[in-house]
Amino acid sequence: xxxxxxxxxxxxxxxxxxxxxxxxxxxxxxxxxxxxxxxxxxxxxxxxxxxxxxxxxxxxxxxxxxxxxxxxxxxxxxxxxxxxxxxxxxxxxxxxxxxxxxxxxxxxxxxxxxxxxxxxxxxxxxxxxxxxxxxxxxxxxxxxxxxxxxxxxxxxxxxxxxxxxxxxxxxxxxxxxxxxxxxxxxxxxxxxxxxxxxxxxxxxxxxxxxxxxxxxxxxxxxxxxxxxxxxxxxxxxxxxxxxxxxxxxxxxxxxxxxxxxxxxxxxxxxxxxxxxxxxxxxxxxxxxxxxxxxxxxxxxxxxxxxxxxxxxxxxxxxxxxxxxxxxxxxxxxxxxxxxxxxxxxxxxxxxxxxxxxxxxx
Amino acid sequence: xxxxxxxxxxxxxxxxxxxxxxxxxxxxxxxxxxxxxxxxxxxxxxxxxxxxxxxxxxxxxxxxxxxxxxxxxxxxxxxxxxxxxxxxxxxxxxxxxxxxxxxxxxxxxxxxxxxxxxxxxxxxxxxxxxxxxxxxxxxxxxxxxxxxxxxxxxxxxxxxxxxxxxxxxxxxxxxxxxxxxxxxxxxxxxxxxxxxxxxxxxxxxxxxxxxxxxxxxxxxxxxxxxxxxxxxxxxxxxxxxxxxxxxxxxxxxxxxxxxxxxxxxxxxxxxxxxxxxxxxxxxxxxxxxxxxxxxxxxxxxxxxxxxxxxxxxxxxxxxxxxxxxxxxxxxxxxxxxxxxxxxxxxxxxxxxxxxxxxxx
Numbered sequence: 001x002x003x004x005x006x007x008x009x010x011x012x013x014x015x016x017x018x019x020x021x022x023x024x025x026x027x028x029x030x031x032x033x034x035x036x037x038x039x040x041x042x043x044x045x046x047x048x049x050x051x052x053x054x055x056x057x058x059x060x061x062x063x064x065x066x067x068x069x070x071x072x073x074x075x076x077x078x079x080x081x082x083x084x085x086x087x088x089x090x091x092x093x094x095x096x097x098x099x100x101x102x103x104x105x106x107x108x109x110x111x112x113x114x115x116x117x118x119x120x121x122x123x124x125x126x127x128x129x130x131x132x133x134x135x136x137x138x139x140x141x142x143x144x145x146x147x148x149x150x151x152x153x154x155x156x157x158x159x160x161x162x163x164x165x166x167x168x169x170x171x172x173x174x175x176x177x178x179x180x181x182x183x184x185x186x187x188x189x190x191x192x193x194x195x196x197x198x199x200x201x202x203x204x205x206x207x208x209x210x211x212x213x214x215x216x217x218x219x220x221x222x223x224x225x226x227x228x229x230x231x232x233x234x235x236x237x238x239x240x241x242x243x244x245x246x247x248x249x250x251x252x253x254x255x256x257x258x259x260x261x262x263x264x265x266x267x268x269x270x271x272x273x274x275x276x277x278x279x280x281x282x283x284x285x286x287x288x289x290x291x292x293x294x295x296x297x298x299x300x301x302x303x304x305x306x307x308x309x310x311x312x313x314x315x316x317x318x319x320x321x322x323x324x325x326x327x328x329x330x331x332x333x334x335x336x337x338x339x340x341x342x343x344x345x346x347x348x349x350x351x352x353x354x355x356x357x358x359x360x361x
Numbered sequence: 362x363x364x365x366x367x368x369x370x371x372x373x374x375x376x377x378x379x380x381x382x383x384x385x386x387x388x389x390x391x392x393x394x395x396x397x398x399x400x401x402x403x404x405x406x407x408x409x410x411x412x413x414x415x416x417x418x419x420x421x422x423x424x425x426x427x428x429x430x431x432x433x434x435x436x437x438x439x440x441x442x443x444x445x446x447x448x449x450x451x452x453x454x455x456x457x458x459x460x461x462x463x464x465x466x467x468x469x470x471x472x473x474x475x476x477x478x479x480x481x482x483x484x485x486x487x488x489x490x491x492x493x494x495x496x497x498x499x500x501x502x503x504x505x506x507x508x509x510x511x512x513x514x515x516x517x518x519x520x521x522x523x524x525x526x527x528x529x530x531x532x533x534x535x536x537x538x539x540x541x542x543x544x545x546x547x548x549x550x551x552x553x554x555x556x557x558x559x560x561x562x563x564x565x566x567x568x569x570x571x572x573x574x575x576x577x578x579x580x581x582x583x584x585x586x587x588x589x590x591x592x593x594x595x596x597x598x599x600x601x602x603x604x605x606x607x608x609x610x611x612x613x614x615x616x617x618x619x620x621x622x623x624x625x626x627x628x629x630x631x632x633x634x635x636x637x638x639x640x641x642x643x644x645x646x647x648x649x650x651x652x653x654x655x656x657x658x659x660x661x662x663x664x665x666x667x668x669x670x671x672x673x674x675x676x677x678x679x680x681x682x683x684x685x686x687x688x689x690x691x692x693x694x695x696x697x698x699x700x701x702x703x704x705x706x707x708x709x710x711x712x713x714x715x716x717x718x719x720x721x
Contacts, residue, residue, distance in 0.1 A: 057447050057448060057449070058443075058444050058447035058448060061443055061444065061447055062440075062444060065440055068436070068440075069440075165552050165720070166720070169522060169720045169721045170720075170721045173721065178482065178524075178706075178707045180523050180524070181521060181522060181523065185462060269436075273435075273436035273439075274435050274436050275436075275462065276462070278434070278435065278459070279521060279552045280433065280434055280435065280459070280552070280553070281435065283433055283435060283436075283437065315440070315444075318429065318437075318440070318441055318444065319444060319448075321428075321429050321430070322393065322427040322428060322429040322441070322444075322445060322448070323427065323448060325427075325428070327399075327400070327430070328399065328429075328430050328431045329399070
């Protein structure tokens with residue numbers, strides 16, 4: 001009979017091989033789905049995975065767009081992964097992202113039309129602080145009153161969305177906007193904008209920050225005592241306390257870092273690709289980043305790759321919609337399939353499937 | 362060994378996938394459409410989609426249609442437009458207000474591609490804007506609402522507080538009040554164009570407060586479904602006729618008629634005569650249609666509503682004709698004065714009698 005046996009430690013080979021298999025399996029199952037809908041499955045899969053990277057007509061544009069789309073996802077997911085590793089569940093990155101954008105934009109727009117080199121760096125700092133402070137609410141409530149950070153951080157997303165609407169309609173509204181909601185377009189104001197650093201690459205400061213965060217998180221988790229404490233707390237909170245980990249401080253650190261990184265992502269987005277504070281500025285990056293963090297197995301390098309993969313399916317999915325007429329719901333099913341299969345294949349990373357003789361068991 | 366052969370196989374199949382690039386028909390005019398909601402939302406986006414299909418049928422093989430649904434307003438819209446332009450689209454219709462800046466940005470990068478942005482106000486040499494005078498239809502809805510309400514309480518589900526929506530609120534309230542001086546209107550702002558759950562919640566909250574006529578400026582049929590369950594509540598089809606909800610709760614509708622405009626503009630691209638325009642057409646031009654007034658409405662009220670519709674259509678009557686005061690009591694239009702398009706285009710105030718504030 002077939003038995004599933006837990007491995008003493010996760011298989012190195014399967015850790016690397018499962019994502020590849022999962023993508024291939026998704027291509028096959030997704031192809032069947034598209035074929036059942038009467039579309040050419042090979043064309044659909046090629047449009048999603050190949051065209052954004054290598055199509056003659058638009059790859060030059062969509063390749064850099066991968067970085068634009070993946071940048072905020074990676075930046076937020078890195079912050080979240082620290083907490084998730086330690087068993088601290090910050091579900092409210094979307095709110096921290098929004099508050100970072102509002103805080104940073106407020107600084108820049110309050111000084112408008114002042115033009116100085118130090119304004120953008122100041123906005124970056126304000127963005128990080130905005131996200132940090134928003135994350136401090138669940139952190140302090142948890143350490144002081146032992147509230148559940150999942151609920152508090154999630155509920156604060158809806159509060160942040162209301163503040164966003166009020167900013168777009170009120171205190172950040174463009175006075176020259178003909179009565180329409182939304183702030184001034186910061187991407188069109190040179191000293192407030194977060195432009196592409198090297199033309200044609202799509203890399204703005206947010207992408208640079210994301211790569212920096214990947215490296216910093218890698219060093220922190222592998223070379224630093226704090227990283228060890230985070231991992232230990234996640235695996236055994238009791239043992240961690242015996243080892244002298246200050247668990248309350250760790251909650252503040254993990255939520256604060258996640259909040260600051262999400263706030264940075266929001267600031268770079270609002271001054272770059274989005275350009276302005278608008279009522280629907282929050283596009284769900286904070287929630288998608290949770291998927292990215294788990295897809296990347298809470299590992300910094302994994303998160304980098306997961307962010308890029310998810311960005312690829314977004315952009316390829318858009319192409320498939322208008323080039324092949326696939327409905328957006330089918331693309332979402334396809335993305336969901338990819339995530340499900342990837343996570344389901346974790347089974348073979350942690351378990352061994354063997355055939356054992358029934359008589360001997 | 363096995364691992365290596367597997368990797369080779371993966372690489373080989375990846376190459377095979379990429380070998381055959383899609384080919385594009387060069388002779389047909391490629392027309393792109395971008396929708397803010399799903400193509401089957403039952404309202405705004407679906408109606409644009411159906412108009413696109415009518416246009417496609419009209420031209421047959423001479424045009425090729427590409428569409429993208431559920432595109433969020435913001436950076437995603439800009440990417441979708443750019444990719445459409447790169448894929449060889451000749452003209453792109455961007456069918457939601459929030460696509461405005463993205464349309465202008467992308468149009469700047471593709472001077473040879475024509476863009477048509479619905480309900481915006483920014484134009485460029487290769488960007489035209491088009492919208493319908495929905496407020497003309499709102500006047501007819503307001504007339505019916507004023508007559509049909511028994512509780513004298515009317516609800517209005519607003520989307521975003523932009524001039525287009527505020528015009529609709531003012532126009533419907535003005536004409537409800539003319540027919541029924543006791544009428545009160547409550548406005549709820551949802552900050553979304555399409556969210557069936559929120560729309561249903563808003564409609565239910567209104568009905569719970571005793572409101573018995575619900576107008577909507579959001580795109581789904583959720584308010585109709587909620588009203589149908591509640592029973593004695595009247596609604597209006599929005600953007601699409603929504604006739605399937607008649608004769609109750611839907612008693613009439615505003616229908617957006619985009620197809621003739623789409624045909625005209627695509628024809629201009631085919632002929633090479635396309636020029637940037639600023640179209641704002643109403644009932645008289647056929648861009649705003651008033652759906653069949655259902656049997657739930659008494660004959661005399663129906664006749665009155667139709668007379669109002671016809672007088673707006675002929676240009677004899679303008680829905681914003683003075684005397685009209687602003688909410689704070691200050692005068693806006695004097696006796697017999699008619700609102701100019703500039704003021705209407707940027708309308709950011711309520712008229713007298715409306716309660717509550719425009720969010721700011």
